[in-house]
Structure formats: structure tokens, C-alpha cells
Amino acid sequence: MTNTEDLFAAAKEVAGKVKETVQEAVAAVQEVSKAIKEEVAKENNIITPKMAKIPEGPLEKKWTNYKDHQKLVNPANKRRLDVIVVGTGLAGASAAATLAELGFNVLNFCIQDSPRRAHSIAAQGGINAAKNYQNDGDSVYRLYYDTIKGGDYRAREANVYRLAEVSNNIIDQCVAQGVPFAREYGGLLDNRSFGGAQVSRTFYAKGQTGQQLLLGAYSALSRQIGKGKVKMYNRHEMLDIVMIKDENGEERARGIIARNLVTGKIERFFGHAVVVASGGYGNTFFLSTNAMASNGSAAMQMYRHGAYFANPCYAQIHPTCIPKHGDFQSKLTLMSESLRNDGRIWVPKKLEDAKRLQKGEIKGRDIPEEDRDYYLERRYPAFGNLVPRDVASRAAKERCDAGYGVNNTGLAVFLDFSEAIQRLGKDVVAQKYGNLFQMYEKIVDENPYENPMMIFPAIHYTMGGIWVDYELQTSVKGLFCIGEANFSDHGANRLGASALMQGLADGYFVLPYTIQNYLADQIGVARMSTDRPEFDAAEKAVQDKIDRLMKIQGKRSVDSIHKELGLVMWDFVGMGRTAQSLKTAIEKINAIKKEFWSNVYIPGKADSLNNELEKALRLADFIEIGRLMAIDALNREESCGGHFREEYQTEEGEALRQDDKFSYVACWKYKGEDQDPELIKEPLDYEFTERKTRNYKN
Amino acid sequence: MDSYIDIKVRVWRQAGPKAQGHFETYELKHIFQGASFLEMMDILNEQLIAEHKDPIAFDHDCREGICGMCSMYVNGHPHGPDSAITTCQLHMRKFHDGETITVEPWRSRAFPVIKDLMVDRQAYDKIMQAGGFVSVNTGGVPDANAIPIPKPVADEAMDAASCIGCGACAAACKNGSAMLFVAAKVSQLNLLPQGKAEKHQRAKAMLQKMDELGFGNCTNTGACAAECPKQVSLTHIARLNRDFIGAKFCD
Numbered sequence: 001m002t003n004t005e006d007l008f009a010a011a012k013e014v015a016g017k018v019k020e021t022v023q024e025a026v027a028a029v030q031e032v033s034k035a036i037k038e039e040v041a042k043e044n045n046i047i048t049p050k051m052a053k054i055p056e057g058p059l060e061k062k063w064t065n066y067k068d069h070q071k072l073v074n075p076a077n078k079r080r081l082d083v084i085v086v087g088t089g090l091a092g093a094s095a096a097a098t099l100a101e102l103g104f105n106v107l108n109f110c111i112q113d114s115p116r117r118a119h120s121i122a123a124q125g126g127i128n129a130a131k132n133y134q135n136d137g138d139s140v141y142r143l144y145y146d147t148i149k150g151g152d153y154r155a156r157e158a159n160v161y162r163l164a165e166v167s168n169n170i171i172d173q174c175v176a177q178g179v180p181f182a183r184e185y186g187g188l189l190d191n192r193s194f195g196g197a198q199v200s201r202t203f204y205a206k207g208q209t210g211q212q213l214l215l216g217a218y219s220a221l222s223r224q225i226g227k228g229k230v231k232m233y234n235r236h237e238m239l240d241i242v243m244i245k246d247e248n249g250e251e252r253a254r255g256i257i258a259r260n261l262v263t264g265k266i267e268r269f270f271g272h273a274v275v276v277a278s279g280g281y282g283n284t285f286f287l288s289t290n291a292m293a294s295n296g297s298a299a300m301q302m303y304r305h306g307a308y309f310a311n312p313c314y315a316q317i318h319p320t321c322i323p324k325h326g327d328f329q330s331k332l333t334l335m336s337e338s339l340r341n342d343g344r345i346w347v348p349k350k351l352e353d354a355k356r357l358q359k360g361e362i363k364g365r366d367i368p369e370e371d372r373d374y375y376l377e378r379r380y381p382a383f384g385n386l387v388p389r390d391v392a393s394r395a396a397k398e399r400c401d402a403g404y405g406v407n408n409t410g411l412a413v414f415l416d417f418s419e420a421i422q423r424l425g426k427d428v429v430a431q432k433y434g435n436l437f438q439m440y441e442k443i444v445d446e447n448p449y450e451n452p453m454m455i456f457p458a459i460h461y462t463m464g465g466i467w468v469d470y471e472l473q474t475s476v477k478g479l480f481c482i483g484e485a486n487f488s489d490h491g492a493n494r495l496g497a498s499a500l501m502q503g504l505a506d507g508y509f510v511l512p513y514t515i516q517n518y519l520a521d522q523i524g525v526a527r528m529s530t531d532r533p534e535f536d537a538a539e540k541a542v543q544d545k546i547d548r549l550m551k552i553q554g555k556r557s558v559d560s561i562h563k564e565l566g567l568v569m570w571d572f573v574g575m576g577r578t579a580q581s582l583k584t585a586i587e588k589i590n591a592i593k594k595e596f597w598s599n600v601y602i603p604g605k606a607d608s609l610n611n612e613l614e615k616a617l618r619l620a621d622f623i624e625i626g627r628l629m630a631i632d633a634l635n636r637e638e639s640c641g642g643h644f645r646e647e648y649q650t651e652e653g654e655a656l657r658q659d660d661k662f663s664y665v666a667c668w669k670y671k672g673e674d675q676d677p678e679l680i681k682e683p684l685d686y687e688f689t690e691r692k693t694r695n696y697k698n
Numbered sequence: 699m700d701s702y703i704d705i706k707v708r709v710w711r712q713a714g715p716k717a718q719g720h721f722e723t724y725e726l727k728h729i730f731q732g733a734s735f736l737e738m739m740d741i742l743n744e745q746l747i748a749e750h751k752d753p754i755a756f757d758h759d760c761r762e763g764i765c766g767m768c769s770m771y772v773n774g775h776p777h778g779p780d781s782a783i784t785t786c787q788l789h790m791r792k793f794h795d796g797e798t799i800t801v802e803p804w805r806s807r808a809f810p811v812i813k814d815l816m817v818d819r820q821a822y823d824k825i826m827q828a829g830g831f832v833s834v835n836t837g838g839v840p841d842a843n844a845i846p847i848p849k850p851v852a853d854e855a856m857d858a859a860s861c862i863g864c865g866a867c868a869a870a871c872k873n874g875s876a877m878l879f880v881a882a883k884v885s886q887l888n889l890l891p892q893g894k895a896e897k898h899q900r901a902k903a904m905l906q907k908m909d910e911l912g913f914g915n916c917t918n919t920g921a922c923a924a925e926c927p928k929q930v931s932l933t934h935i936a937r938l939n940r941d942f943i944g945a946k947f948c949d
Binding site for chain 1: 700730732733734736737740741744747748750751752753755757758759760761762763764765766767780782783787789791812813816818819820822823826827828830831832833834835836837839840841842843846847848849852853855856859860862863886887890892893
């Protein structure tokens with residue numbers, strides 16, 4: 001008996017050891033195969049989730065896991081680290097203020113005369129959050145899902161979930177700062193609905209939400225400037241990033257070269273890390289809802305240093321802007337999406353009515369109810385006038401292309417409040433939208449209470465931008481990119497009231513954490529002198545470029561060339577793109593580039609205040625961005641979100657994705673001046689969400 | 699109905715902060731009245747560039763009346779002869795054929811001219827840095843609905859908060875006072891429960907900074923509110939004074 005038992009025990013032991021060995025071997029093989037996969041991916045220009053630093057674990061645990069295990073910098077070391085933040089919009093100002101509160105030394109730059117003027121200020125409608133204060137079924141998951149779906153399944157799941165998670169903290173933060181959000185009579189916060197959602201989750205402050213949120217961030221920033229923790233540089237424009245090799249020969253972003261816009265002097269600044277929050281590149285189109293000085297040059301500087309430019313073709317065309325009225329026009333004015341809560345969009349049913357409107361013989365109010373085609377309500381019964389922006393814009397274009405446009409150019413549709421005024425009374429409508437109505441009347445000289453507004457789509461926001469990993473770090477070490485400037489969370493189309501959410505999420509609650517994971521390894525790096533040869537070289541390159549521009553002394557003003565570029569972009573890389581139109585665009589853009597570099601005229605001197613030189617430097621980059629947008633749009637043989645390729649649509653004219661071929665982030669790597677960029681792909685394998693055809697009909 | 703007009707524009711030209719300035723008159727033909735005032739300035743600048751002359755420097759950015767960057771004195775009024783708008787929202791339909799339009803920069807001791815129509819308004823930033831905030835760090839704040847705020851209070855705070863910091867109030871004031879600007883911020887924050895804890899300190903610090911920066915005193919003439927593009931009301935100045943006196947009593 002004893003023998004048998006011993007034998008059993010021995011056999012068990014052996015079996016256990018074998019099992020262990022096998023398990024170890026399997027683990028080792030898995031490890032090796034994982035490593036091989038990463039290697040193969042690298043060789044095939046594929047970015048894996050590991051390279052994008054997406055934390056392990058279930059979707060709702062990723063951010064918590066990340067924060068639990070990331071490296072932090074202790075208070076004494078924070079004082080020794082300098083961080084450069086370029087931009088003072090929602091993302092830049094909130095990041096600069098928060099980093100300073102944490103104890104870092106912050107150098108903050110803006111091109112305007114005050115950080116309070118960044119273009120986030122112009123956002124009208126609101127900011128989303130998953131508070132579910134209305135008890136209408138909202139949740140973090142639902143906000144996540146709406147955002148992923150709204151982006152036509154072209155955003156990174158982990159990032160979007162994190163965005164939805166921190167959305168609630170933003171509202172708390174802003175209220176604590178004294179942001180006067182709209183409230184109900186009981187004193188609690190009010191909400192309204194926005195496109196692409198079936199719940200009311202949008203917090204707002206009249207039609208000036210962006211202004212109030214930015215002033216909140218600006219006040220936090222002002223407090224830190226007053227304390228001396230942020231050194232503010234107004235009227236300074238970054239012209240390049242300075243890269244310095246570490247002891248392992250790896251390049252890291254260590255500073256910037258900036259031009260003082262008042263004196264024209266080129267200045268140098270050191271930082272242990274550089275954070276760029278420079279906004280979007282919509283002004284490539286010349287006419288857009290962006291501010292006049294909004295530009296994509298910071299993005300191009302990052303791109304030329306090896307940061308990938310992701311999805312440049314994803315540009316949002318906003319459906320409700322005041323139509324263009326003349327060749328001298330300098331910008332297009334947005335009418336908030338919130339107007340679609342109560343306004344109804346229509347064109348005449350009868351072509352002859354449209355013709356009479358175009359000739360100015362009749363007005364919108366003269367057309368009887370039965371002759372009006374509320375085409376959004378007709379085509380999308382479930383969401384009606386509140387379909388997402390890309391869908392609403394294309395539908396407007398479709399009607400105008402068919403000849404039903406309602407103004408003298410035939411490029412406008414009506415946004416009508418007569419039914420809302422009847423239902424709610426003029427006073428209530430005025431209370432809700434008064435400032436927008438006033439703005440419309442000042443520009444168009446027509447009373448929108450009496451006659452429907454005329455609107456048309458215009459370039460508004462760019463979802464594409466610099467590629468960042470989960471930590472918001474670009475593919476260049478020490479270089480971070482936040483807010484609209486990165487490609488981030490909106491996929492191929494951004495939902496209304498989500499830009500403010502993303503900018504503040506990045507600046508208040510994400511970057512101040514993730515940047516520490518990088519800076520924790522930099523505490524041993526002493527402040528560097530800006531007399532180093534790397535700074536010399538960077539400044540010289542900037543100076544050479546300026547000299548080259550100043551020497552051209554050609555015949556054309558900067559604006560005249562910019563307008564030409566804008567027309568090419570609108571006509572060939574606009575709302576409906578085809579392979580042919582994009583090839584044409586590339587040819588035309590190349591020609592514009594040649595014209596610009598041989599025939600632009602810049603008056604004045606480079607070493608003094610010179611607006612024309614500023615514009616020329618920006619235009620040089622817009623031309624490159626335009627080309628990149630066309631290249632990306634040509635590569636993406638599918639329609640998704642704001643990118644509509646006419647070859648890829650359903651019979652009903654809806655966008656047709658090609659998930660089997662294009663479910664990836666297209667990251668473009670710079671290969672040199674006038675060279676075609678190299679395509680690197682970050683596959684979007686949807687682990688947690690089922691991809692569907694976007695349906696706003698039922 | 700909008701049509702085309704010929705105009706003369708009399709513009710203040712000044713090469714730099716210390717240079718002697720002067721008026722120069724330019725003729726513009728066939729300007730569409732649907733164009734904005736700044737678009738007219740763009741056309742004028744294009745004309746100057748074509749003649750290889752120095753274009754007129756002026757501040758502008760959003761061109762939709764919210765960033766507060768544009769700052770022109772047009773025909774004797776900050777932001778021109780129309781109410782409740784900024785210069786960028788002013789349209790040429792407010793002018794008639796053959797008119798001579800005079801354009802000057804903000805004229806105020808605390809806003810020195812940088813070039814032509816461009817002035818330095820950093821003084822406003824400095825006032826903000828002295829106390830135009832609630833001392834709260836990011837994170838660790840209560841739920842947004844934890845403290846109910848009566849709607850009329852929230853609405854009034856919002857009206858005050860609509861200030862865009864353009865400087866028209868100080869530019870319009872015969873004393874060069876920034877009271878309306880300071881009052882708008884103090885009023886917004888002091889009305890709200892979140893800002894009440896620092897209300898005395900805020901009123902004192904911001905006013906002190908205003909005096910220090912060379913702005914004049916308020917004599918309640920009301921030019922600021924009359925010219926304010928966001929129609930910020932004079933009652934906020936009354937509230938600021940009340941909080942300031944209250945603060946002095948507590949000293």
C-alpha cells in the first residue's frame with residue numbers, strides 16, 4: 001500500500017512539474033510571439049495598441065488602471081521641471097493652469113494680445129457631460145457610445161471612454177470656478193440636446209458657452225500667472241520645435257523658437273517637455289468659421305520633426321453657418337447647432353418657388369406650409385433636425401445641388417423658427433437664442449423672428465490632427481499634443497458640444513497626469529542653456545525661411561493666394577470628394593505652392609511688427625496641409641463621417657464605410673520637402689463595441 | 699437694400715509706440731454695404747499692398763464679436779456708430795456714399811499704441827491676475843449641483859460675465875477708467891456662492907491694481923455702458939462699490 005501511495009505521490013509530483021514546465025514554455029512562446037508580432041507590426045508600419053500605450057483590462061477599468069500604475073513626480077522635483085505650453089484655448093489654458101497648480105514651471109504662449117482671446121471663445125452651443133441630471137437615461141457608457149458612433153467608428157475606444165469618464169469632472173470644475181451655466185428655476189443646472197444624441201446632456205451658458213468656459217480656464221491661468229508659476233508670452237508665435245538628443249542618442253523635444261510678433265525678434269525657450277495646443281487647421285479653406293489667425297503651422301512643425309499627422313482628411317463641415325455673400329468675405333459665421341433644437345430646416349417643395357426665392361421675388365415666409373420640404377424630418381424621422389453635422393450638411397448640399405437653394409447664389413437653406421415662436425412665444429425663443437438672432441440680424445440685415453434664417457454648411461472643425469498615444473504624447477519623445485490639434489477622440493466626425501469637452505478633458509484631467517509618466521524620467525535632466533548649438537541651428541533655419549520669403553518680392557498678396565487655395569479646397573476636397581477631384585486638387589495645390597514661393601509679395605521688414613509676414617508663414621504651411629488632406633482623402637476609399645467619397649455611398653446617398661479595408665487611423669510620416677509622406681496604420685479593432693451602419697432614421 | 703458706395707477713410711497712422719502719429723486719408727471705391735467694416739479694412743490693405751505701401755496694423759481675430767480683439771474708434775465711437783456690437787460686427791450699410799470715416803485706435807493712457815490702430819491692453823490681464831478668479835485648483839471640487847443657485851442670480855452673473863475685455867469702456871471714458879471691466883468680473887464672481895468667500899479681497903485687489911496701472915477714477919458718466927458691445931450694465935459698478943466699501947469696513 002505504502003509503495004503504491006508513494007508511487008502515486010511521485011507521479012503526481014512529476015505531472016505537476018511537467019504541467020508547470022509546459023505552462024512556462026507556453027508563456028515563453030506567447031511572449032516571443034507577442035514580441036515578434038510587435039516587431040513585424042513595426043516593420044509593416046503598423047501601430048499596435050501596445051505602441052499606442054493603451055492600458056490592459058476592460059474598457060471601464062483602463063483609465064483607473066493607468067492612473068494607479070503610472071509614474072508620478074514628487075513636489076520637490078516638479079519645481080525643477082519646465083513645461084512649455086503653446087496655445088491658450090480650452091486645452092492650452094487649462095493644461096497650463098493645472099500644471100502650474102501641481103508645481104511645474106510653465107511657459108505659456110499665445111499669438112493674440114491676451115490668452116483670453118483664443119478661438120475656443122467663439123464656441124456657442126455647449127459642453128456635453130454624462131451627468132444624467134435630467135434622468136433621461138444618460139450614462140458614461142451612453143456618452144461614450146454616442147461619441148464613437150457619431151465619429152463613424154473611426155476613433156480609439158479607450159480614449160473615447162476616458163473622455164466620457166472625465167466629462168462629469170469638467171462640469172464640477174467649471175461650476176467651482178464660477179462659470180455661470182444656465183439654471184432652472186430651482187437653482188439646478190439646465191441642459192439641452194444636441195445633434196447625434198437622444199438625451200439632454202449639454203450644459204450651456206446662453207449662446208456663449210465657449211466664452212464662459214475659456215474665461216474660467218483663463219481665470220485659473222491668470223491666478224497662476226499672478227503667482228509667478230506661469231510665465232505668459234502674449235503675441236508670440238512658435239516657429240519651430242527644438243530637438244536635443246539624450247545620452248542614448250534619442251531626440252527629445254526640449255524647447256521652441258518663437259517670434260515676438262510686436263518686435264519681430266526671434267526668441268528661444270527651453271522646456272523639459274513641449275505641449276502643443278494650437279487648435280485646428282480649418283483655415284486651410286480660407287473661408288471657415290475659425291478666427292482669422294487660427295492656423296496649422298504648429299502642427300506642421302511637429303509633423304516635420306517626425307510626429308505623425310493622423311487622418312488629415314477628416315474635416316467637419318458645419319451645417320448652420322451664414323451663407324457666403326461676396327468675394328471680399330473674410331470669414332464665415334457660425335449659427336449654433338443649438339438652434340436646431342427649435343428651428344426647422346426646409347427648402348421649397350416646388351422648383352419654381354426656389355427659383356423665385358433665388359431671384360428675390362418672394363421671401364421664405366410667403367411659401368405656404370404645404371409647399372415646404374422639411375427634408376431632414378422627412379429623411380431621418382428618428383433624429384429629425386438633430387441629425388449629426390455631417391449628415392445635415394450633406395443633406396443641405398444635396399437639396400442645393402438639386403436646385404432648391406433659397407438665396408441669390410442658390411447655396412442656402414432655411415432654418416425656420418415660426419413654429420417654435422407659435423409654440424413657445426417670442427419671448428421664450430428670444431431668451432434662448434436672442435444673442436444668436438441679434439448676431440444674424442447684424443450681419444444679414446434681416447429679422448429672423450419674421451423671416452426664416454438662411455444657412456449653409458461651412459468648414460468648422462478638424463477631427464484630424466497630430467497622432468498621439470493614450471498619454472497624448474506624439475510619436476516624438478517629450479512632445480505632447482492636446483485639444484483640437486491632436487487627432488484624438490472624435491473619429492471621422494465630431495458631435496456638437498464635444499469639442500469643449502475634449503479640450504478641457506485633455507487640459508484639466510488627462511495631460512496633467514500622463515505627462516508625469518514622461519517627466520518622472522526627466523528629473524535628472526538639468527535646465528539647458530538656449531545657447532546650445534541645437535537652438536542655434538533651429539533659429540537659423542527659421543531665419544533662413546523668413547529671409548527666403550521676404551526676398552521673393554513678387555506681385556501677389558498673401559490673401560489672394562490663400563483665397564485661391566481655399567477655393568481649390570472647397571471645390572475639390574470639400575463636402576463631396578472623388579478620386580478625380582482629389583488628383584486635380586493635388587495638381588492645383590502644387591501649382592499654388594510654386595506660385596506662392598515665387599510670386600508672393602510681403603511688404604515691410606522681418607524684424608518688426610509685420611502682419612503680412614505672419615500670414616505668409618502660416619499660408620506656407622496651409623498649402624502643405626491642403627496637399628496632405630488631399631493625399632489622405634485619396635487614400636481613404638470609403639465614406640465615413642466628415643469624409644464623403646462620392647464613389648462610396650448607399651443607394652439612398654448615405655455614407656458607405658469599408659470596415660474591412662479602412663478601419664484604421666491613417667498616420668502620415670514626413671519624408672522630406674515635396675516627397676510623398678509614408679503611411680503608417682493604427683488598426684482600430686473594435687474590442688468592446690459592435691460596429692454598425694450609422695442610422696438616424698429609426 | 700445693400701448697394702455699393704464710394705468712401706474716404708481717415709486713418710490714424712503711427713509707426714511705433716514712440717513715433718509721432720498722424721491722420722492719413724484713403725479713397726475707396728465701390729464698397730459693398732453688405733461687407734463688414736473689417737472687410738473694408740482688408741480691401742484697403744490689399745490696395746495699399748498693391749501700391750507697395752505699409753498696410754494698416756489693426757487687431758482682429760474671431761470676427762464674430764466674441765474674442766474682444768478688434769478695437770477701433772470709428773467716427774468718435776468705440777466699435778463705431780451702432781449699438782451692442784464690436785467693430786468686426788459693424789457693417790458698411792451704416793455708412794453712406796461719399797462719407798469720410800474717421801478711424802482711430804483706443805485712446806487711453808493705460809492702453810499705449812503699438813502701431814497704427816493696435817494698442818497694448820495687457821493692463822486688463824494684470825487686473826485679472828490680481829483677483830479675477832476663484833481660488834480653486836483642478837480636482838477635488840463638489841458636484842456641480844451641490845449648491846443650487848437661484849436662476850435670477852445665475853442670469854445676472856451671466857450678464858456680467860459676458861464682458862469680452864475689449865477695452866471699449868476705458869476707451870470711451872473721459873477719465874480713462876476701467877470700472878465697468880472690473881465691475882463685470884467682480885460682480886459675476888461675487889454674486890455666485892463659489893466666489894463669495896473671497897468677495898472683499900477680490901474687490902480691493904482688482905481696484906487697487908486698476909489704480910496702479912494708470913486707469914482713471916469713475917465719475918458715473920455712463921459712457922462705458924453706453925458703448926459696451928455686450929451691454930454690461932452700470933449696476934455692476936454699484937455692486938462693486940458696495941463690495942469695496944464693505945471690504946473697507948471689515949479692514
